[in-house]
Amino acid sequence: xxxxxxxxxxxxxxxxxxxxxxxxxxxxxxxxxxxxxxxxxxxxxxxxxxxxxxxxxxxxxxxxxxxxxxxxxxxxxxxxxxxxxxxxxxxxxxxxxxxxxxxxxxxxxxxxxxxxxxxxxxxxxxxxxxxxxxxxxxxxxxxxxxxxxxxxxxxxxxxxxxxxxxxxxxxxxxxxxxxxxxxxxxxxxxxxxxxxxxxxxxxxxxxxxxxxxxxxxxxxxxxxxxxxxxxxxxxxxxxxxxxxxxxxxxxxxxxxxxxxxxxxxxxxxxxxxxxxxxxxxxxxxxxxxxxxxxxxxxxxxxxxxxxxxxxxxxxxxxxxxxxxxxxxxxxxxxxxxxxxxxxxxxxxxxxxxxxxxxxxxxxxxxxxxxxxxxxxxxxxxxxxxxxxxxxxxxxxxxxxxxxxxxxxxxxxxxxxxxxxxxxxxxxxxxxxxxxxxxxxxxxxxxxxxxxxxxxxxxxxxxxxxxxxxxxxxxxxxxxxxxxxxxxxxxxxxxxxxxxxxxxxxxxxxxxxxxxxxxx
Ligand code: FAE
Numbered sequence: 001x002x003x004x005x006x007x008x009x010x011x012x013x014x015x016x017x018x019x020x021x022x023x024x025x026x027x028x029x030x031x032x033x034x035x036x037x038x039x040x041x042x043x044x045x046x047x048x049x050x051x052x053x054x055x056x057x058x059x060x061x062x063x064x065x066x067x068x069x070x071x072x073x074x075x076x077x078x079x080x081x082x083x084x085x086x087x088x089x090x091x092x093x094x095x096x097x098x099x100x101x102x103x104x105x106x107x108x109x110x111x112x113x114x115x116x117x118x119x120x121x122x123x124x125x126x127x128x129x130x131x132x133x134x135x136x137x138x139x140x141x142x143x144x145x146x147x148x149x150x151x152x153x154x155x156x157x158x159x160x161x162x163x164x165x166x167x168x169x170x171x172x173x174x175x176x177x178x179x180x181x182x183x184x185x186x187x188x189x190x191x192x193x194x195x196x197x198x199x200x201x202x203x204x205x206x207x208x209x210x211x212x213x214x215x216x217x218x219x220x221x222x223x224x225x226x227x228x229x230x231x232x233x234x235x236x237x238x239x240x241x242x243x244x245x246x247x248x249x250x251x252x253x254x255x256x257x258x259x260x261x262x263x264x265x266x267x268x269x270x271x272x273x274x275x276x277x278x279x280x281x282x283x284x285x286x287x288x289x290x291x292x293x294x295x296x297x298x299x300x301x302x303x304x305x306x307x308x309x310x311x312x313x314x315x316x317x318x319x320x321x322x323x324x325x326x327x328x329x330x331x332x333x334x335x336x337x338x339x340x341x342x343x344x345x346x347x348x349x350x351x352x353x354x355x356x357x358x359x360x361x362x363x364x365x366x367x368x369x370x371x372x373x374x375x376x377x378x379x380x381x382x383x384x385x386x387x388x389x390x391x392x393x394x395x396x397x398x399x400x401x402x403x404x405x406x407x408x409x410x411x412x413x414x415x416x417x418x419x420x421x422x423x424x425x426x427x428x429x430x431x432x433x434x435x436x437x438x439x440x441x442x443x444x445x446x447x448x449x450x451x452x453x454x455x456x457x458x459x460x461x462x463x464x465x466x467x468x469x470x471x472x473x474x475x476x477x478x479x480x481x482x483x484x485x486x487x488x489x490x491x492x493x494x495x496x497x498x499x500x501x502x503x504x505x506x507x508x509x510x511x512x513x514x515x516x517x518x519x
Pocket of ligand 1: 038040060061062063128129133134135140142143239270271272311460486488489499500501
C-alpha cells in the first residue's frame with residue numbers, strides 16, 4: 001500500500017470484513033478450530049500462519065477496530081489534544097510526560113471510552129499497552145530493533161540463535177516493513193534537531209549514537225515535510241495512534257490473515273476465563289460497545305488456543321485459570337520472570353544556546369549506546385509545539401532483576417510484585433556522564449513524580465509465561481495440550497532493545513514448528 005493513510009485503507013478493510021463475516025469462523029458460532037486471544041505482534045503472526053495453513057481461526061480482541069474517522073475526520077486523536085479516543089476507560093488521560101515547568105500540560109479529563117492506549121496501574125508500576133486490532137503496533141513508537149546477538153543468546157539459551165538471525169529476524173523485518181531514515185532527512189530536517197543535539201552531547205561524553213530502524217515510512221515522513229502528504233509524525237502523533245505513515249499490524253499481518261479467508265477478527269471481545277473442554281478449551285468472552293456497555297457474554301470453544309494477549313494479558317488469563325482451579329495443572333512458572341525491559345525515562349536540561357526545536361518528529365530515530373553501563377537510551381521527542389530545552393530519553397538497561405504476579409481469588413485482582421534496583425543506577429551513570437561532559441543538569445519539571453528519572457512506568461512489559469520455563473521451547477504451555485503462548489509473555493524480562501521485532505520473530509519461529517508438528 002503506497003498511501004498509508006487510514007482513510008485510504010478503510011475501504012479495502014470494510015470490504016474484507018464484510019466478506020469475512022459471511023465466512024465460517026465468527027464470534028457468534030460456538031466452536032472454531034483455533035482461537036487467538038489478542039491481536040498484537042505474537043497474535044498476528046499466529047493468525048496469519050494458521051490462516052495460511054487452512055485452519056479456521058477466530059481472533060478475539062478486547063479493543064476496537066480503529067478504522068472509522070470521528071467527526072473531526074481523524075481516526076485517532078492527537079497527543080496534544082487528547083479526547084475519549086486516547087485512553088482505555090479512564091476519566092483523565094495518563095500520559096507518561098506530564099508537561100514542562102511543573103505545568104500539567106499533557107493530561108486532561110476525558111469521557112470513558114474504549115480508547116487506544118491503556119495504562120494498567122499496579123502498586124509501583126504503570127504498564128502502558130495498546131488496545132485495539134493491532135495491539136501495541138497502534139500506539140508504539142515504531143522502533144524496530146534486532147537485539148544484540150550475544151545478549152539474545154544469553155537470554156534464550158534454548159533457542160537456536162543461528163536460525164533466528166538467519167531466518168526469523170529477517171522475516172520479521174520484511175513482514176513489518178522496517179525501514180531506516182535517510183541520512184539527508186536526519187541531518188537536514190528541523191524536526192530532528194532534538195536528536196542531533198543529543199547525539200552531539202553524547203559524543204562529548206564519549207558515547208556513540210546509533211540510528212534506530214522504524215516501521216514508520218520515512219518516504220511518507222519526507223513527503224510530510226515537503227507538504228505533500230498529510231502530517232502524522234510531524235504533527236506530534238504517537239502513543240494515541242498515528243493517522244498516517246505507520247505500518248501497523250492491521251495493515252500487515254492481520255490484513256494478510258483476513259485475506260486467507262480463514263481468519264475472522266472480533267473486536268471489543270474480551271476473554272475472561274479459560275476452561276478445559278474435551279481436548280480443547282472453552283472460553284468466556286465479554287462483548288462490549290465502544291462505551292463499555294455489555295452486549296453479550298459468550299461461550300466459545302476451540303480445539304487449539306493461542307494466547308497473544310500480551311505479557312500482562314496472557315499471564316493474567318493463565319494465572320487466573322491456575323489459581324481458580326480451572327486449569328490446575330499449569331506450572332508454577334506461570335506468573336514469574338516478569339520485568340519492564342529495564343525501562344527508565346530520563347529528562348535532561350540543555351543550555352539556552354542549545355535549543356531542541358519547537359517542531360519535533362514524534363518518531364524517534366537515534367539512540368545513545370552506553371555498553372559500559374548496559375544501557376541503550378533512545379532519544380525521545382518532546383513535541384510540545386514550544387521550545388522546552390528538554391532532552392528526553394527512554395533508557396533500556398540490561399537487567400537480571402525479575403518480578404512476579406499473584407492472583408487473589410476472593411477479589412479477582414492480579415498484583416505485580418516488583419522491586420527495581422538495577423536499571424535506575426545504570427541510567428543515572430550514563431546521564432551523569434553526559435551532564436558532566438556538557439556542564440548540564442537534569443529537569444525536575446517534566447514527570448509527575450517531580451524527579452528527572454521515572455522507573456515507575458514502562459512501555460515494554462516482558463515475561464510472565466517465559467519460554468522454556470512456563471512453556472516448552474516453542475511456546476506450548478506445560479501441563480496442557482493444544483494451549484500456546486505466542487507473545488511478549490515468552491520473553492524473560494530483558495532484551496536490551498525495544499521488543500516487538502523479537503516478539504514477532506520468536507512467534508514466527510514457534511508457529512513454524514507448531515504447524516508442522518502439532519497440526
Ligand atoms: P500486544 O501488542 O500488547 O497485544 C496484546 C493485545 O491483546 C492487545 O491488543 C490487547 O488489547 C489484547 N488483549 C489483552 N487481554 C485480552 C483479553 N483478555 N481478551 C482479548 N484481548 C486481549 O502484545 N516496542 C518496540 O519494539 N518499539 C517501540 O518503539 C515501542 N514503543 C512503544 C510505545 C508505547 C507507548 C507502548 C505502549 C509500547 C511500545 N513498545 C515498543 C512495546 C510494544 O508495542 C510491545 O512490546 C508489543 O506490542 C507487545 O506485543 P505482544 O504481541 O506481546
